[in-house]
Structure formats: structure tokens, C-alpha cells
Amino acid sequence: MIGILSALILLASILLILVVLVQNSKGGGLSSTFAASNQVMGVRKTTDFLEKSTWTLVAVLVVLCLLFTVFNRTGEVKTQQSVSQEKAESATESAPAPTAAPTAVPVTPAPAPAPAQ
Numbered sequence: 001m002i003g004i005l006s007a008l009i010l011l012a013s014i015l016l017i018l019v020v021l022v023q024n025s026k027g028g029g030l031s032s033t034f035a036a037s038n039q040v041m042g043v044r045k046t047t048d049f050l051e052k053s054t055w056t057l058v059a060v061l062v063v064l065c066l067l068f069t070v071f072n073r074t075g076e077v078k079t080q081q082s083v084s085q086e087k088a089e090s091a092t093e094s095a096p097a098p099t100a101a102p103t104a105v106p107v108t109p110a111p112a113p114a115p116a117q
Contacts, residue, residue, distance in 0.1 A: 002068065012060050016057040019057060023054070
């Protein structure tokens with residue numbers, strides 16, 4: 001789920017960057033291209049579409065980031081463990097404790113041989 005949300009956030013971010021770059025800060029942008037060729041097409045519609053798509057993409061990006069935060073719970077107190085770790089812990093808990101450790105027999109080193117003459 002986190003991977004899907006990450007991909008959607010990346011896609012929304014790229015689309016938002018492209019829509020913002022198409023716009024012109026002074027109102028020209030993409031609409032100035034269409035204004036020179038055809039007035040019937042409606043230049044204001046292009047600007048309205050770009051503005052609405054910008055706000056829509058911003059809202060989608062905010063919602064996706066909030067969903068990502070909800071589903072990404074790495075700060076929990078109890079972390080999830082793998083199945084093998086859980087089995088290893090349950091095996092050590094159910095195994096009987098050793099009663100006494102075997103005693104070690106002290107080993108004395110052999111005496112060094114006498115030097116040959």
C-alpha cells in the first residue's frame with residue numbers, strides 16, 4: 001500500500017510541476033499561444049483549466065500525503081517481526097531451562113621437556 005501511495009504522490013508531483021511550468025505568471029502562458037491563432041477557441045478557458053487543474057492536483061497531493069502518513073506506521077512502540085523471528089522467540093520461551101551447567105575439568109599443562117645435552 002505504501003508503494004502505491006508513493007507512486008501516486010510522485011505522479012501527482014510531476015503533473016503539478018508540468019502544469020505550473022505551462023502557466024505564465026503574467027497570464028500569458030499556454031493561453032497566449034492559442035490567442036494568436038484562434039479567438040473563437042476561447043483563451044480564458046485554457047487559463048481557467050490550468051488554474052483548476054493546479055488546485056485539484058494540490059488537493060490530491062495533500063490527501064495522498066496524509067494517507068501515506070496514516071498507513072506508514074514506523075513509529076509504533078511494537079514493531080512487526082518476521083515469521084522466523086517470532087518462531088525463534090516462541091521456541092526459546094517454550095524450551096525448558098537447563099538445570100545445571102556441566103562442570104569443566106581443570107586441565108593442567110604438561111611439563112616442558114628437559115633440554116637435551
